[in-house]
Amino acid sequence: MSRASLQADLANAQARNPRVASRMQQLERRLSEALAEQIGRAAGLGAPADVEELQRSAL
Structure with missing residues (x-):
């Protein structure tokens, strides 16, 4: 490998x-949001799934 090749690779x-x-930050954010939503549903927090789906489709 030449010096120029190594410099180009660097x-x-x-x-x-x-x-x-x-991209990693974006994926971490999406994962965090998805986990928070699942935890909220499991704990009985937030709107029912059908209401949330209607709100998402309205956007």
Whole structure:
């Protein structure tokens, strides 16, 4: 491997890191929301599922 090839690989990896971190945060947020919704339903909190579905479809 040449020095230029290694530098290009490093630059590509550094450019990819913020995208991967952003995607990971997005997935963590979605997981957190899904878990909170499931916990709320299991605990009897929040609107019934059919009401929530109607609200989502209205948006």
